[in-house]
Amino acid sequence: MNIVASNRINEKVLLIGNEAIARGAIEAGVEVISAYPGTPSSEIVETLAEIADDFEYYVEWSMNEKIAFEIAAGASLIGARSLVAMKNAGLNVAMDTFMTLPYTGIKGGMVIVVADDPGAHHSSNEQDTRFAAVYAEIPCLEPANQQEAKEMTKEAFEISEALELPVFLRSVTRLSHASGDVILGEIKKPLKKIGFNKHWEIPYRWNVYGPPGAVSKHKWLHLQMGKSKNIAEKSKFNTFTLPINTDMGIIASGLGSAYAAEAMFVLGLEEKLAFLKLGFVNPLPEGKLREFLKGIKKLIIIEEGDPVIERQVRSFAQENFPGINIFGKEIKQILNPYGELNVDYVAKGISKAIGLQMKEDQERINIKKEIQKKVSPRSSTLCAGCPHLGTYWAVKKALQDRKGVHIVNGDIGCYEQGGYGVFSHKINSTDDNSKGYPISSPYEILDTIYVMGSGIGMAMGQSQAGYQDGKVLAVAGDSTFFHATLPAVVNAVYTEANITYLVLDNSWTCMTGHQPNPTTGINTTGEKTKIIDISKIAETMGITCIKVVDPYTVEESVQAIQEAIDFTGPSLVILRGECALQVQRRKKFKMPKTFIDRDKCTGCKLCLKLGCPAITFDNENKIAGIDSLLCVDCGLCNQICSFGAITLRKGE
Amino acid sequence: MMFNMIIAGVGGQGSILASHIFADAAIRASVANGDNDIKVRVGETFGAAMRGGAVASHVKIGSDVFSPLVPEDKADVVLGLEPLEALRVGVNYIAPGGMVIMNIRKYESVDVKTGQAEYPSISDIASSLEKLNAHVITLDATEIAIKAGTAKAMNVVMLGALAACPKNPVPGRILEEVIKDRVPAKTIEVNLKAFELGFNKVNEDLRR
Numbered sequence: 001m002n003i004v005a006s007n008r009i010n011e012k013v014l015l016i017g018n019e020a021i022a023r024g025a026i027e028a029g030v031e032v033i034s035a036y037p038g039t040p041s042s043e044i045v046e047t048l049a050e051i052a053d054d055f056e057y058y059v060e061w062s063m064n065e066k067i068a069f070e071i072a073a074g075a076s077l078i079g080a081r082s083l084v085a086m087k088n089a090g091l092n093v094a095m096d097t098f099m100t101l102p103y104t105g106i107k108g109g110m111v112i113v114v115a116d117d118p119g120a121h122h123s124s125n126e127q128d129t130r131f132a133a134v135y136a137e138i139p140c141l142e143p144a145n146q147q148e149a150k151e152m153t154k155e156a157f158e159i160s161e162a163l164e165l166p167v168f169l170r171s172v173t174r175l176s177h178a179s180g181d182v183i184l185g186e187i188k189k190p191l192k193k194i195g196f197n198k199h200w201e202i203p204y205r206w207n208v209y210g211p212p213g214a215v216s217k218h219k220w221l222h223l224q225m226g227k228s229k230n231i232a233e234k235s236k237f238n239t240f241t242l243p244i245n246t247d248m249g250i251i252a253s254g255l256g257s258a259y260a261a262e263a264m265f266v267l268g269l270e271e272k273l274a275f276l277k278l279g280f281v282n283p284l285p286e287g288k289l290r291e292f293l294k295g296i297k298k299l300i301i302i303e304e305g306d307p308v309i310e311r312q313v314r315s316f317a318q319e320n321f322p323g324i325n326i327f328g329k330e331i332k333q334i335l336n337p338y339g340e341l342n343v344d345y346v347a348k349g350i351s352k353a354i355g356l357q358m359k360e361d362q363e364r365i366n367i368k369k370e371i372q373k374k375v376s377p378r379s380s381t382l383c384a385g386c387p388h389l390g391t392y393w394a395v396k397k398a399l400q401d402r403k404g405v406h407i408v409n410g411d412i413g414c415y416e417q418g419g420y421g422v423f424s425h426k427i428n429s430t431d432d433n434s435k436g437y438p439i440s441s442p443y444e445i446l447d448t449i450y451v452m453g454s455g456i457g458m459a460m461g462q463s464q465a466g467y468q469d470g471k472v473l474a475v476a477g478d479s480t481f482f483h484a485t486l487p488a489v490v491n492a493v494y495t496e497a498n499i500t501y502l503v504l505d506n507s508w509t510c511m512t513g514h515q516p517n518p519t520t521g522i523n524t525t526g527e528k529t530k531i532i533d534i535s536k537i538a539e540t541m542g543i544t545c546i547k548v549v550d551p552y553t554v555e556e557s558v559q560a561i562q563e564a565i566d567f568t569g570p571s572l573v574i575l576r577g578e579c580a581l582q583v584q585r586r587k588k589f590k591m592p593k594t595f596i597d598r599d600k601c602t603g604c605k606l607c608l609k610l611g612c613p614a615i616t617f618d619n620e621n622k623i624a625g626i627d628s629l630l631c632v633d634c635g636l637c638n639q640i641c642s643f644g645a646i647t648l649r650k651g652e
Numbered sequence: 653m654m655f656n657m658i659i660a661g662v663g664g665q666g667s668i669l670a671s672h673i674f675a676d677a678a679i680r681a682s683v684a685n686g687d688n689d690i691k692v693r694v695g696e697t698f699g700a701a702m703r704g705g706a707v708a709s710h711v712k713i714g715s716d717v718f719s720p721l722v723p724e725d726k727a728d729v730v731l732g733l734e735p736l737e738a739l740r741v742g743v744n745y746i747a748p749g750g751m752v753i754m755n756i757r758k759y760e761s762v763d764v765k766t767g768q769a770e771y772p773s774i775s776d777i778a779s780s781l782e783k784l785n786a787h788v789i790t791l792d793a794t795e796i797a798i799k800a801g802t803a804k805a806m807n808v809v810m811l812g813a814l815a816a817c818p819k820n821p822v823p824g825r826i827l828e829e830v831i832k833d834r835v836p837a838k839t840i841e842v843n844l845k846a847f848e849l850g851f852n853k854v855n856e857d858l859r860r
Contacts, residue, residue: 012679012683013676013679014672014675014676014679014692014694040697121697122697144718145693145718173697174695174697174719174720174721175720177696177697178693178694178695178696178720179671179672179675179692179693179694179720180691180692180693180694180720181679181691181692255719255720258718258719258720259718259719261718261719262716262717262718262719262723265716265718266723342719342721342723343719343721343723344723344724347723364725364748364784367783367784368743368744368784371739371743371780371781371783371784372743374739374772374776374777374780375736375739375740375743375772376736376761376763376764376769376770376771376772377761377763377769378662378704378705378706378736378737378740378761378763379705379761379762379763380663380704380705381704381705381762382704383664383704422762422763422766422768423763424763424768424769425763425766425768441762441766443762605766608765608766609766611762613704613762615765616760616765617765619767629794629803
């Protein structure tokens with residue numbers, strides 16, 4: 001049984017941050033849950049989907065974050081408690097509705113969980129979404145650990161209903177994906193008080209244009225945020241310690257407060273500095289701030305992400321306590337406004353601000369420097385037998401046969417690794433126009449990568465600008481096709497853009513942990529459902545050149561791609577092969593049959609260029625090999641070897 | 653009480669499951685002892701096609717634990733599921749006097765395979781870590797796991813190896829209990845065997 005569903009109240013268990021948030025929602029009696037997968041947020045809804053049978057809530061993977069957001073909002077307007085989860089960049093997709101919903105407010109508690117990614121471990125950027133909570137004028141909570149993540153989620157529903165506003169819960173990678181001890185609380189049954197009231201408390205409540213109009217609703221929102229200050233003031237998530245005889249203090253929020261507390265312990269300062277830990281971060285508890293800042297001359301602000309709190313505290317201090325020396329990420333910089341925090345880094349920052357000398361063992365530092373030279377990089381790769389390996393090999397072959405400097409526009413998903421490069425491959429950059437770089441590995445194919453679905457739009461721009469030096473292509477995955485490229489496909493047809501769009505269809509939303517989508521054949525909770533055919537959609541939208549091919553067949557794939565890029569107008573190639581990991585999970589794969597015929601292998605290393613992690617090379621004997629722990633007999637390397645040296649062992 | 657460990661490996665090797673088994677066992681042990689102020693944190697990143705990439709799971713146990721990451725030079729143990737990863741993490745994090753338990757089975761990177769980077773020898777890795785005053789224990793955990801029934805149980809072999817070390821604060825029987833709860837039901841027997849073989853290997857080496 002999944003521990004998140006456990007009714008063993010008061011038991012101390014290990015939960016990852018996202019499981020803790022899921023548990024908090026159950027303890028609050030959540031009724032509707034929606035999300036689009038996005039690392040590091042996915043396990044919230046993944047967990048709730050897995051245990052859905054034990055509860056009465058509705059849960060779904062939506063097609064994108066905007067839809068997910070609207071599902072949670074719609075449910076809330078009729079009184080249901082709802083939760084929507086997304087990653088940092090996911091909020092950008094939901095932004096339209098996100099900015100306007102607060103004008104009408106909500107009815108049933110609505111919690112918006114956004115997992116930021118300082119350090120950009122799994123994201124295109126490091127955006128700090130607390131700005132969005134400030135921008136939209138809604139309360140924002142920021143947990144410091146897993147226990148707090150659970151408590152805050154639960155409390156967020158109460159705050160949301162008290163203020164009639166959605167509440168923003170901001171997590172970060174090192175909280176969502178980190179684990180900690182959590183004491184389980186009581187599970188609440190959903191209230192199920194669903195009903196629609198068009199003029200609930202305010203005329204035309206759910207219609208921003210409803211008389212007297214949007215400005216009056218904006219005014220209402222401001223009044224609510226005034227009430228929110230009172231809640232922030234009393235919140236148990238904002239606490240401080242004030243040692244006597246100190247004029248130095250730290251204000252830290254969320255995970256930043258965990259690093260700060262530990263850094264103070266490491267530096268032996270826990271009883272020497274005043275410490276204000278903030279968990280309710282928008283609006284700030286001004287009364288508590290006032291009390292804390294009295295007598296403080298030197299103030300250090302520690303937060304994960306941008307200087308969101310720092311700016312607000314600085315403007316508050318300027319008005320009320322001018323003369324406080326404020327250290328943080330902006331003016332008196334002790335920490336960078338980019339990258340993520342850790343204990344050592346925060347300890348150095350604190351030391352710098354208060355003028356404390358940290359001891360350093362120079363000899364050890366020198367030894368480390370010598371050793372670090374031996375630590376070679378480990379570039380990440382696609383999995384052994386991944387269908388994208390076949391696709392990228394075919395793309396490379398297809399383009400090599402056509403003269404020119406081709407542009408392949410990528411986006412994000414497992415296939416984005418086609419643009420990661422190999423870390424130890426040093427590139428000399430030049431400003432030469434359309435110089436073109438030869439593709440030396442499948443990890444150097446994608447020329448542009450931004451966000452979900454950005455490839456096809458960029459490709460259209462290049463084509464319409466009159467790019468003539470080569471072919472213009474875009475790639476996206478199956479889930480991305482539905483999430484972010486449907487209007488773009490129509491756009492391409494409508495404007496007759498001369499581009500080729502490759503859909504890498506592996507039947508799952510893989511990079512975020514294999515969630516089902518309309519190409520999978522099952523729904524969020526695992527029941528059978530119909531498959532939506534991408535080629536039929538494209539056909540209906542008006543694309544006339546459509547190819548569907550199996551990326552494990554090298555020659556056919558090359559041919560399909562070439563026919564598409566030679567076509568004038570928008571063309572589409574669907575490279576359809578199920579994720580190899582999912583196939584293995586079902587088939588209980590044992591020993592691979594693929595092997596290298598040592599007599600035939602010439603040591604040419606062509607097979608290594610496929611980029612499959614299961615292909616090895618013995619430098620001493622100049623011969624390729626197959627790692628039997630990784631190989632899944634996908635058959636790609638067999639087709640690539642020019643000497644017939646890679647074959648399948650007979651038998652079984 | 654304060655114990656810091658980092659499990660270093662390559663995505664797909666099971667470092668996350670190993671860290672969760674260990675941390676879960678640490679919680680159960682603290683509850684059994686009535687140590688209510690003991691906190692447990694595991695810091696790691698996962699979820700985005702990390703197969704083949706370097707993965708490190710930080711595990712912290714103690715009363716003054718707040719954050720999920722081990723500070724530099726403060727790891728009491730580095731459990732290296734892969735030698736180069738043991739070095740990558742060990743060089744930055746191993747505490748003077750700490751212990752590195754290392755599986756000697758190499759997982760070469762694409763950088764090494766394409767000839768753009770070099771893989772240091774196992775003896776070079778071990779002696780480098782010893783220069784930082786680490787005690788290094790090596791074993792072919794992958795081979796031991798295959799003996800137990802599947803190469804996939806290598807992570808559990810390494811947990812067994814850890815259990816045999818004097819620095820380990822979590823009783824072996826509680827680790828076994830959690831293994832039973834956390835691995836797929838059909839693989840319990842293989843995993844317990846893997847744990848035992850890993851334990852025996854290091855236990856014998858340490859006695860020598």
